[in-house]
Amino acid sequence: MIEIHSHILPGIDDGATDFTAAVRMAQAYASQRVKIVCCTPHFNPAQITDQDHFAFFRTIAQTYNQLTALINDRNIDLQIRLGAEIRLSPDLPRFLETYASLFPLGLAGTHHLLLEFPSGKQCDLTIYEPIIFQLQLTGYTPVLAHPERNLLIGRHNLQILERWIEQERILIQINCSSLCDVPFWKWHKRSRISYQQARLLLDRNLVHCIASDAHDLVRRPPLNRWAFRSISRRYGIERAQRLMQINPGQLLLGQSAAVNPSSH
Numbered sequence: 537m538i539e540i541h542s543h544i545l546p547g548i549d550d551g552a553t554d555f556t557a558a559v560r561m562a563q564a565y566a567s568q569r570v571k572i573v574c575c576t577p578h579f580n581p582a583q584i585t586d587q588d589h590f591a592f593f594r595t596i597a598q599t600y601n602q603l604t605a606l607i608n609d610r611n612i613d614l615q616i617r618l619g620a621e622i623r624l625s626p627d628l629p630r631f632l633e634t635y636a637s638l639f640p641l642g643l644a645g646t647h648h649l650l651l652e653f654p655s656g657k658q659c660d661l662t663i664y665e666p667i668i669f670q671l672q673l674t675g676y677t678p679v680l681a682h683p684e685r686n687l688l689i690g691r692h693n694l695q696i697l698e699r700w701i702e703q704e705r706i707l708i709q710i711n712c713s714s715l716c717d718v719p720f721w722k723w724h725k726r727s728r729i730s731y732q733q734a735r736l737l738l739d740r741n742l743v744h745c746i747a748s749d750a751h752d753l754v755r756r757p758p759l760n761r762w763a764f765r766s767i768s769r770r771y772g773i774e775r776a777q778r779l780m781q782i783n784p785g786q787l788l789l790g791q792s793a794a795v796n797p798s799s800h
């Protein structure tokens with residue numbers, strides 16, 4: 537399998553706390569037959585100053601290099617790539633114009649941007665349309681990270697997502713944990729809604745890939761193998777392969793991705 541959303545990079549955000557924790561996560565991925573993990577630390581362009589950007593990028597690059605070396609030293613059968621989970625904000629197009637040449641924020645250096653909506657279940661997606669369109673005009677393809685967790689997907693928002701996908705403006709990633717039909721963590725109150733919304737998106741053929749969004753090994757662990765089985769049982773193994781192997785692999789190579797095995 538190939539993983540496009542993980543907070544394995546230690547000490548950067550609320551993911552792995554240190555290199556020991558990150559190596560354990562790498563072992564967990566490898567034991568689930570994940571071959572490539574794209575590290576996607578949280579990044580909010582609106583929250584840091586120009587000087588902070590350079591320090592942040594430098595730290596990320598150094599941490600990534602150190603983790604790569606550790607994974608190789610321990611002979612863990614896993615490759616890592618670099619990306620980011622970027623908070624969607626009106627500043628984003630301008631920010632990318634300024635900094636993209638210094639630090640490629642796309643997944644594995646491609647034009648695919650993993651974007652997270654600000655929290656707020658009630659948001660109307662129409663307000664993001666100008667940003668989504670502007671990003672596309674400048675050559676980026678937004679990959680919306682776990683909309684089933686951040687957004688109330690009522691009829692109106694569903695129609696917008698359908699239209700954006702049809703126009704090839706966006707791709708959608710949902711989380712492995714959203715496939716659980718019972719609260720996986722007692723403190724994860726939104727899991728029931730996330731489950732229903734993830735199912736809705738899958739049933740409507742609106743999902744391009746599934747990723748763990750893992751932060752650690754306890755609260756938000758890699759659930760890739762479990763999710764693969766769950767999708768295989770419900771939608772067939774070809775769909776599971778499409779969403780967890782083929783499409784994530786294509787995204788990391790900068791290629792497009794189809795929503796199900798029968799499309800192209």
Ligand SMILES: [Fe+2]
Nearest residue numbers: 541543621749
């Ligand atoms: Fe995330």
